[in-house]
Amino acid sequence: MRVGISLLPLAPGEPGRSGTSARQLVRALGAVGTLEYVVFVPAQEHDPVDGLPAVGVPEPRDSGSRPVRLATYAVTAFRSRRVQAHAGTLDVLHYALTSPVPRADAPTVVTLHDSQHRVVPESVEPSRRSFRRAEHDAAVHEADAIVVPSEFVRERALELLGLGSGRVHVIPPGINRTLFHPGGEEREPFLLYPARAWPHKNHARLFDAFAILRKDRPKLRLVLAGDGLDRLGPLPDGVERWGVVAPAELASLYRRAACVVYPSLYEGFALPPLEAMACGCPVAASDAAAIPEVCDGTAVLFDPLDPEAMAQAILETDERREELRELGLERAAAFTWEASARRHEGLYRSLAPAATPV
Numbered sequence: 001m002r003v004g005i006s007l008l009p010l011a012p013g014e015p016g017r018s019g020t021s022a023r024q025l026v027r028a029l030g031a032v033g034t035l036e037y038v039v040f041v042p043a044q045e046h047d048p049v050d051g052l053p054a055v056g057v058p059e060p061r062d063s064g065s066r067p068v069r070l071a072t073y074a075v076t077a078f079r080s081r082r083v084q085a086h087a088g089t090l091d092v093l094h095y096a097l098t099s100p101v102p103r104a105d106a107p108t109v110v111t112l113h114d115s116q117h118r119v120v121p122e123s124v125e126p127s128r129r130s131f132r133r134a135e136h137d138a139a140v141h142e143a144d145a146i147v148v149p150s151e152f153v154r155e156r157a158l159e160l161l162g163l164g165s166g167r168v169h170v171i172p173p174g175i176n177r178t179l180f181h182p183g184g185e186e187r188e189p190f191l192l193y194p195a196r197a198w199p200h201k202n203h204a205r206l207f208d209a210f211a212i213l214r215k216d217r218p219k220l221r222l223v224l225a226g227d228g229l230d231r232l233g234p235l236p237d238g239v240e241r242w243g244v245v246a247p248a249e250l251a252s253l254y255r256r257a258a259c260v261v262y263p264s265l266y267e268g269f270a271l272p273p274l275e276a277m278a279c280g281c282p283v284a285a286s287d288a289a290a291i292p293e294v295c296d297g298t299a300v301l302f303d304p305l306d307p308e309a310m311a312q313a314i315l316e317t318d319e320r321r322e323e324l325r326e327l328g329l330e331r332a333a334a335f336t337w338e339a340s341a342r343r344h345e346g347l348y349r350s351l352a353p354a355a356t357p358v
Contacts, residue, residue: 001091005094006093017266026317035348087103087105092248092348093109114268142168145347174336190257191258193222197229206307278328
């Protein structure tokens with residue numbers, strides 16, 4: 001059985017959780033998979049396939065925005081004899097980053113990472129929202145099977161997109177245990193929030209909660225890690241803007257932080273709290289969207305609209321740090337990329353039952 005996986009929407013050098021998850025899935029399939037795979041990647045991507053056969057699709061210079069870039073890839077893939085030759089031999093094609101490029105005459109799987117543009121449209125800029133409604137929603141409706149990371153996303157997809165329940169499969173991502181694991185670092189008096197500066201990440205209310213905590217703990221710091229943090233403007237006293245950090249540095253921050261605080265208003269899965277738990281760091285997190293499902297009783301939850309409640313949850317997390325550390329390590333251990341890869345393989349097989357496994 002031959003399976004194609006498309007990573008063509010990857011934007012080289014652009015950080016993002018969905019891209020990271022897609023890369024990790026491919027690596028796990030390369031390690032534990034039993035089927036024959038081919039991965040469609042941007043020609044300039046050298047990293048994500050880890051030994052699996054890859055077909056590089058060139059991207060012309062200055063291809064512009066994401067919709068323009070994907071349209072360019074669609075045309076290039078259609079005209080490429082090599083791409084078409086590989087696409088013509090597939091039993092299943094998985095669009096791991098939702099957008100259906102390249103096309104093939106085979107059953108398709110689409111990963112829907114979230115339904116943010118439907119659930120909280122005001123948190124998505126208009127051009128991105130329009131693109132997702134046109135491109136992602138159509139891809140999901142055309143797919144033979146849809147993979148989602150959580151029951152929360154599944155329920156919203158069934159409700160808002162009118163999908164048949166038998167087509168939507170919950171397969172959570174895993175944690176990169178090569179990076180995220182306990183270490184010997186000493187805990188330091190700082191809170192950590194790893195998130196881009198998008199409106200739904202709720203930085204402003206976190207700053208209000210931090211100001212409440214600083215009244216009694218003037219040496220407490222708040223470290224922000226993520227892309228676009230300059231958009232937050234001048235920061236309150238004690239708040240540090242670290243920007244995009246290397247994965248190894250992020251793991252070190254998890255191991256050194258007194259607490260990870262995650263006040264997001266919307267998440268389709270919420271991997272950072274699990275990464276923190278895998279490093280032995282206690283977590284205080286929002287009770288919104290998929291976050292309670294992911295944390296499942298191993299973090300102190302709070303109302304993300306209430307800075308006072310957020311501050312109290314952080315204090316409780318500190319008081320319960322040893323208990324939460326043990327609970328978090330156990331919870332994080334349930335999420336492995338090997339298990340995710342095997343569940344994906346099971347889904348691929350179900351779509352092409354007559355195919356002979358390799």
